[in-house]
Amino acid sequence: MxxxxxxxxxxxxxxxxxxxxxxxxxxxxxxxxxxxxxxxxxxxxxxxxxxxxxxxxxxxxxxxxxxxxxxxxxxxxxxxLAPATSQRGAYYRWLFFAAGPLEAAIVNQALGVKLSVEQQGFVGYGELSRVLDTLDTRLQTSPWLAGDDFSAADLYVGAQIGFGLQFNTIEARPAFTDYWARLTARQAYQRANALDDQLMADAEG
Structure with missing residues:
Protein backbone atom coordinates (compact mmCIF):
# COMPACT_ATOMS: atom_id res chain seq x y z
CA MET A 1 0.00 0.00 0.00
CA LEU A 81 -13.85 7.44 12.99
CA ALA A 82 -17.26 7.31 11.29
CA PRO A 83 -20.62 6.08 12.54
CA ALA A 84 -22.32 3.09 10.98
CA THR A 85 -23.57 3.86 7.47
CA SER A 86 -27.18 3.90 8.67
CA GLN A 87 -26.31 6.47 11.34
CA ARG A 88 -24.38 9.03 9.29
CA GLY A 89 -26.92 11.83 8.94
CA ALA A 90 -25.36 14.10 11.57
CA TYR A 91 -21.86 13.03 10.55
CA TYR A 92 -22.29 14.21 6.96
CA ARG A 93 -24.26 17.26 8.06
CA TRP A 94 -21.48 18.65 10.24
CA LEU A 95 -18.63 17.70 7.91
CA PHE A 96 -20.19 19.70 5.09
CA PHE A 97 -21.45 22.43 7.40
CA ALA A 98 -17.81 23.14 8.22
CA ALA A 99 -16.61 22.82 4.61
CA GLY A 100 -19.38 25.15 3.40
CA PRO A 101 -21.11 27.71 5.63
CA LEU A 102 -18.61 27.75 8.50
CA GLU A 103 -15.44 28.21 6.46
CA ALA A 104 -17.02 30.66 4.03
CA ALA A 105 -18.40 32.79 6.85
CA ILE A 106 -15.10 32.86 8.74
CA VAL A 107 -13.03 33.66 5.65
CA ASN A 108 -15.35 36.45 4.50
CA GLN A 109 -15.31 37.94 7.99
CA ALA A 110 -11.49 37.84 8.05
CA LEU A 111 -11.35 39.48 4.61
CA GLY A 112 -13.69 42.24 5.70
CA VAL A 113 -16.46 41.23 3.30
CA LYS A 114 -19.67 43.03 4.26
CA LEU A 115 -22.93 41.68 2.92
CA SER A 116 -26.16 43.60 2.69
CA VAL A 117 -29.35 41.92 3.91
CA GLU A 118 -30.23 41.19 0.30
CA GLN A 119 -26.80 39.70 -0.43
CA GLN A 120 -27.01 37.36 2.56
CA GLY A 121 -29.59 35.37 0.65
CA PHE A 122 -27.04 34.60 -2.06
CA VAL A 123 -24.45 32.95 0.20
CA GLY A 124 -24.72 29.65 1.98
CA TYR A 125 -24.30 31.03 5.47
CA GLY A 126 -26.32 34.24 5.69
CA GLU A 127 -24.22 35.80 8.41
CA LEU A 128 -21.43 34.59 10.69
CA SER A 129 -23.42 34.95 13.91
CA ARG A 130 -26.09 32.57 12.60
CA VAL A 131 -23.46 29.98 11.72
CA LEU A 132 -21.77 30.23 15.11
CA ASP A 133 -25.09 30.10 16.96
CA THR A 134 -25.99 26.90 15.11
CA LEU A 135 -22.72 25.22 16.04
CA ASP A 136 -22.78 26.58 19.60
CA THR A 137 -26.26 25.14 20.18
CA ARG A 138 -25.16 21.70 19.04
CA LEU A 139 -22.04 21.69 21.23
CA GLN A 140 -24.06 22.66 24.28
CA THR A 141 -26.19 19.53 23.90
CA SER A 142 -23.53 16.93 23.04
CA PRO A 143 -19.76 16.62 23.56
CA TRP A 144 -19.41 15.25 20.01
CA LEU A 145 -21.17 16.29 16.83
CA ALA A 146 -22.21 13.03 15.21
CA GLY A 147 -23.18 10.90 18.18
CA ASP A 148 -21.76 9.67 21.45
CA ASP A 149 -18.20 9.29 20.18
CA PHE A 150 -15.49 11.34 18.49
CA SER A 151 -15.53 11.10 14.69
CA ALA A 152 -13.88 12.59 11.62
CA ALA A 153 -16.59 15.26 11.69
CA ASP A 154 -15.31 16.44 15.07
CA LEU A 155 -11.76 16.50 13.76
CA TYR A 156 -12.63 18.63 10.76
CA VAL A 157 -15.08 20.97 12.49
CA GLY A 158 -12.81 21.21 15.51
CA ALA A 159 -9.84 22.19 13.37
CA GLN A 160 -11.88 25.04 11.92
CA ILE A 161 -12.77 26.17 15.43
CA GLY A 162 -9.16 25.86 16.54
CA PHE A 163 -7.93 28.02 13.67
CA GLY A 164 -10.66 30.54 14.41
CA LEU A 165 -9.73 30.77 18.07
CA GLN A 166 -6.02 31.01 17.27
CA PHE A 167 -6.43 33.86 14.80
CA ASN A 168 -9.36 35.55 16.57
CA THR A 169 -11.68 35.09 13.61
CA ILE A 170 -14.44 33.58 15.75
CA GLU A 171 -15.72 34.42 19.19
CA ALA A 172 -14.14 32.48 22.05
CA ARG A 173 -17.46 31.14 23.29
CA PRO A 174 -17.30 28.65 26.19
CA ALA A 175 -18.73 25.82 24.06
CA PHE A 176 -15.98 26.38 21.48
CA THR A 177 -13.07 26.66 23.92
CA ASP A 178 -14.23 23.57 25.85
CA TYR A 179 -14.61 21.61 22.62
CA TRP A 180 -11.18 22.61 21.39
CA ALA A 181 -9.64 21.64 24.74
CA ARG A 182 -11.13 18.15 24.41
CA LEU A 183 -9.76 17.82 20.91
CA THR A 184 -6.25 19.05 21.64
CA ALA A 185 -6.00 16.55 24.50
CA ARG A 186 -6.13 13.71 21.98
CA GLN A 187 -2.80 11.95 21.49
CA ALA A 188 -3.16 11.85 17.72
CA TYR A 189 -3.61 15.63 17.61
CA GLN A 190 -0.54 16.13 19.75
CA ARG A 191 1.57 13.82 17.59
CA ALA A 192 0.44 15.48 14.37
CA ASN A 193 0.95 18.96 15.75
CA ALA A 194 4.45 18.13 16.96
CA LEU A 195 5.42 16.69 13.58
CA ASP A 196 4.23 19.75 11.69
CA ASP A 197 5.78 22.13 14.21
CA GLN A 198 9.08 20.32 13.68
CA LEU A 199 8.73 20.76 9.91
CA MET A 200 8.28 24.48 10.44
CA ALA A 201 11.29 24.65 12.78
CA ASP A 202 13.45 22.77 10.27
CA ALA A 203 12.42 25.12 7.46
CA GLU A 204 13.21 28.19 9.53
CA GLY A 205 16.32 26.64 10.78
Whole structure:
Protein backbone atom coordinates (compact mmCIF):
# COMPACT_ATOMS: atom_id res chain seq x y z
CA MET A 1 0.00 0.00 0.00
CA UNK A 2 1.19 3.49 -0.87
CA UNK A 3 -0.20 6.42 1.11
CA UNK A 4 1.29 9.85 0.43
CA UNK A 5 0.30 13.17 1.95
CA UNK A 6 1.28 16.29 0.02
CA UNK A 7 1.30 19.13 2.49
CA UNK A 8 2.89 22.21 3.99
CA UNK A 9 3.01 22.87 7.74
CA UNK A 10 1.35 26.26 7.24
CA UNK A 11 -1.73 24.89 5.53
CA UNK A 12 -4.86 22.81 5.99
CA UNK A 13 -2.52 19.88 5.51
CA UNK A 14 -2.20 19.92 9.29
CA UNK A 15 -5.80 18.70 9.46
CA UNK A 16 -5.08 15.83 7.06
CA UNK A 17 -1.98 14.89 9.06
CA UNK A 18 -4.06 14.80 12.25
CA UNK A 19 -6.58 12.53 10.53
CA UNK A 20 -3.82 10.17 9.39
CA UNK A 21 -2.51 9.98 12.94
CA UNK A 22 -6.00 9.21 14.23
CA UNK A 23 -6.21 6.39 11.69
CA UNK A 24 -2.89 4.92 12.81
CA UNK A 25 -1.87 4.79 9.17
CA UNK A 26 1.62 4.37 7.78
CA UNK A 27 2.12 7.25 5.38
CA UNK A 28 4.75 9.26 3.57
CA UNK A 29 4.86 13.06 3.73
CA UNK A 30 5.97 15.20 0.82
CA UNK A 31 6.29 18.85 1.71
CA UNK A 32 5.64 21.28 -1.10
CA UNK A 33 6.56 24.94 -1.15
CA UNK A 34 4.26 27.78 -2.13
CA UNK A 35 5.26 29.35 -5.43
CA UNK A 36 7.67 26.58 -6.46
CA UNK A 37 6.98 22.84 -6.07
CA UNK A 38 3.29 23.45 -5.39
CA UNK A 39 3.07 25.09 -8.82
CA UNK A 40 5.13 22.49 -10.65
CA UNK A 41 3.65 20.47 -13.50
CA UNK A 42 4.27 17.21 -11.63
CA UNK A 43 2.04 18.30 -8.77
CA UNK A 44 -0.51 19.95 -11.06
CA UNK A 45 -1.26 16.49 -12.43
CA UNK A 46 -2.23 15.44 -8.89
CA UNK A 47 -4.13 18.59 -7.96
CA UNK A 48 -4.83 21.06 -10.76
CA UNK A 49 -5.79 23.61 -8.08
CA UNK A 50 -2.12 23.60 -7.07
CA UNK A 51 -2.85 23.70 -3.37
CA UNK A 52 -2.40 21.34 -0.44
CA UNK A 53 -3.32 19.00 1.07
CA UNK A 54 -3.68 16.18 -1.39
CA UNK A 55 -3.70 12.50 -0.60
CA UNK A 56 -2.64 9.70 -2.93
CA UNK A 57 -3.68 6.27 -1.70
CA UNK A 58 -2.47 3.70 -4.22
CA UNK A 59 -4.34 4.86 -7.36
CA UNK A 60 -6.84 7.06 -5.51
CA UNK A 61 -6.25 10.82 -5.48
CA UNK A 62 -8.23 12.79 -2.92
CA UNK A 63 -8.18 16.57 -2.54
CA UNK A 64 -10.22 18.94 -0.35
CA UNK A 65 -9.64 18.48 3.34
CA UNK A 66 -13.16 17.41 4.31
CA UNK A 67 -13.08 14.78 1.55
CA UNK A 68 -9.71 13.53 2.78
CA UNK A 69 -11.10 13.13 6.30
CA UNK A 70 -14.19 11.27 5.09
CA UNK A 71 -12.14 9.09 2.75
CA UNK A 72 -9.66 8.07 5.44
CA UNK A 73 -12.45 7.26 7.89
CA UNK A 74 -13.77 4.77 5.33
CA UNK A 75 -10.35 3.50 4.26
CA UNK A 76 -9.37 2.68 7.86
CA UNK A 77 -12.62 1.45 9.46
CA UNK A 78 -10.72 -0.13 12.34
CA UNK A 79 -10.03 3.39 13.64
CA UNK A 80 -13.78 3.83 14.21
CA LEU A 81 -13.85 7.44 12.99
CA ALA A 82 -17.26 7.31 11.29
CA PRO A 83 -20.62 6.08 12.54
CA ALA A 84 -22.32 3.09 10.98
CA THR A 85 -23.57 3.86 7.47
CA SER A 86 -27.18 3.90 8.67
CA GLN A 87 -26.31 6.47 11.34
CA ARG A 88 -24.38 9.03 9.29
CA GLY A 89 -26.92 11.83 8.94
CA ALA A 90 -25.36 14.10 11.57
CA TYR A 91 -21.86 13.03 10.55
CA TYR A 92 -22.29 14.21 6.96
CA ARG A 93 -24.26 17.26 8.06
CA TRP A 94 -21.48 18.65 10.24
CA LEU A 95 -18.63 17.70 7.91
CA PHE A 96 -20.19 19.70 5.09
CA PHE A 97 -21.45 22.43 7.40
CA ALA A 98 -17.81 23.14 8.22
CA ALA A 99 -16.61 22.82 4.61
CA GLY A 100 -19.38 25.15 3.40
CA PRO A 101 -21.11 27.71 5.63
CA LEU A 102 -18.61 27.75 8.50
CA GLU A 103 -15.44 28.21 6.46
CA ALA A 104 -17.02 30.66 4.03
CA ALA A 105 -18.40 32.79 6.85
CA ILE A 106 -15.10 32.86 8.74
CA VAL A 107 -13.03 33.66 5.65
CA ASN A 108 -15.35 36.45 4.50
CA GLN A 109 -15.31 37.94 7.99
CA ALA A 110 -11.49 37.84 8.05
CA LEU A 111 -11.35 39.48 4.61
CA GLY A 112 -13.69 42.24 5.70
CA VAL A 113 -16.46 41.23 3.30
CA LYS A 114 -19.67 43.03 4.26
CA LEU A 115 -22.93 41.68 2.92
CA SER A 116 -26.16 43.60 2.69
CA VAL A 117 -29.35 41.92 3.91
CA GLU A 118 -30.23 41.19 0.30
CA GLN A 119 -26.80 39.70 -0.43
CA GLN A 120 -27.01 37.36 2.56
CA GLY A 121 -29.59 35.37 0.65
CA PHE A 122 -27.04 34.60 -2.06
CA VAL A 123 -24.45 32.95 0.20
CA GLY A 124 -24.72 29.65 1.98
CA TYR A 125 -24.30 31.03 5.47
CA GLY A 126 -26.32 34.24 5.69
CA GLU A 127 -24.22 35.80 8.41
CA LEU A 128 -21.43 34.59 10.69
CA SER A 129 -23.42 34.95 13.91
CA ARG A 130 -26.09 32.57 12.60
CA VAL A 131 -23.46 29.98 11.72
CA LEU A 132 -21.77 30.23 15.11
CA ASP A 133 -25.09 30.10 16.96
CA THR A 134 -25.99 26.90 15.11
CA LEU A 135 -22.72 25.22 16.04
CA ASP A 136 -22.78 26.58 19.60
CA THR A 137 -26.26 25.14 20.18
CA ARG A 138 -25.16 21.70 19.04
CA LEU A 139 -22.04 21.69 21.23
CA GLN A 140 -24.06 22.66 24.28
CA THR A 141 -26.19 19.53 23.90
CA SER A 142 -23.53 16.93 23.04
CA PRO A 143 -19.76 16.62 23.56
CA TRP A 144 -19.41 15.25 20.01
CA LEU A 145 -21.17 16.29 16.83
CA ALA A 146 -22.21 13.03 15.21
CA GLY A 147 -23.18 10.90 18.18
CA ASP A 148 -21.76 9.67 21.45
CA ASP A 149 -18.20 9.29 20.18
CA PHE A 150 -15.49 11.34 18.49
CA SER A 151 -15.53 11.10 14.69
CA ALA A 152 -13.88 12.59 11.62
CA ALA A 153 -16.59 15.26 11.69
CA ASP A 154 -15.31 16.44 15.07
CA LEU A 155 -11.76 16.50 13.76
CA TYR A 156 -12.63 18.63 10.76
CA VAL A 157 -15.08 20.97 12.49
CA GLY A 158 -12.81 21.21 15.51
CA ALA A 159 -9.84 22.19 13.37
CA GLN A 160 -11.88 25.04 11.92
CA ILE A 161 -12.77 26.17 15.43
CA GLY A 162 -9.16 25.86 16.54
CA PHE A 163 -7.93 28.02 13.67
CA GLY A 164 -10.66 30.54 14.41
CA LEU A 165 -9.73 30.77 18.07
CA GLN A 166 -6.02 31.01 17.27
CA PHE A 167 -6.43 33.86 14.80
CA ASN A 168 -9.36 35.55 16.57
CA THR A 169 -11.68 35.09 13.61
CA ILE A 170 -14.44 33.58 15.75
CA GLU A 171 -15.72 34.42 19.19
CA ALA A 172 -14.14 32.48 22.05
CA ARG A 173 -17.46 31.14 23.29
CA PRO A 174 -17.30 28.65 26.19
CA ALA A 175 -18.73 25.82 24.06
CA PHE A 176 -15.98 26.38 21.48
CA THR A 177 -13.07 26.66 23.92
CA ASP A 178 -14.23 23.57 25.85
CA TYR A 179 -14.61 21.61 22.62
CA TRP A 180 -11.18 22.61 21.39
CA ALA A 181 -9.64 21.64 24.74
CA ARG A 182 -11.13 18.15 24.41
CA LEU A 183 -9.76 17.82 20.91
CA THR A 184 -6.25 19.05 21.64
CA ALA A 185 -6.00 16.55 24.50
CA ARG A 186 -6.13 13.71 21.98
CA GLN A 187 -2.80 11.95 21.49
CA ALA A 188 -3.16 11.85 17.72
CA TYR A 189 -3.61 15.63 17.61
CA GLN A 190 -0.54 16.13 19.75
CA ARG A 191 1.57 13.82 17.59
CA ALA A 192 0.44 15.48 14.37
CA ASN A 193 0.95 18.96 15.75
CA ALA A 194 4.45 18.13 16.96
CA LEU A 195 5.42 16.69 13.58
CA ASP A 196 4.23 19.75 11.69
CA ASP A 197 5.78 22.13 14.21
CA GLN A 198 9.08 20.32 13.68
CA LEU A 199 8.73 20.76 9.91
CA MET A 200 8.28 24.48 10.44
CA ALA A 201 11.29 24.65 12.78
CA ASP A 202 13.45 22.77 10.27
CA ALA A 203 12.42 25.12 7.46
CA GLU A 204 13.21 28.19 9.53
CA GLY A 205 16.32 26.64 10.78
Missing amino acids: SLILYTHPRSRGRIARWMLEECGADYEVRVLEYGTSMQAEEYRRINPMRKVPALVHDEQVVTETAAICAYLADAFPEAD
